[in-house]
Amino acid sequence: MEAESAKHFPNLERLARAAQNTFWDYLGCRIDELDDTRAVVSFDIQPHHLNLMGILHGGVHASVIDSAMGLVLMLARPESSVVTINLNMNYVAPTSEGRVIVTARIIHSTRKLMTAEAYAHKENGDLLAFGTGTFRVLDKPISGDPGEGGQPDGH
Secondary structure, X not given: OHHHHHHHOOOHHHXXXXXXXXXXXXXXXXXXXXXXXXXXXXXXXXXXXXXXXXOEOHHHHHHHHHHHHHHHHHHHOOOOEEEEEEEEEEEOOOOOOOEXXXXXXXXXXXXXXXXXXXXXXXXXXXXXXXXXXXXXXXXXXXXXXXXXXXXXXXX
């Protein structure tokens, strides 16, 4: 999937390099689908994703939802970076195993602010969590050099 998307989104390779050895990488996220207004990412739940109750930690939901939204926004603005300025989360159902699929899409965009929404589902379609985010558009793109920092969501 990523090779095909790299043709349509030339800066995807730069974002992938920037994500190496970062939190995105540690979470085990992968890009499943991309288009001009939507990104689908997924990860398989691992023991380090669980909280003390044995269910997927809310912070993992928030991180992946935030990152998926940031990814679709970064692809929409390849000449810039975006950073989260507000994140609203809603947790709907617990899970402790399997694959989580997060779909993010752009809902509004101005010169300096962008808004997106994302939904996390289990493979069977059950809704786990959803969120909206507002992002600030910065005039500088991320470098793509893992030594210089920056994840797919611009953090």
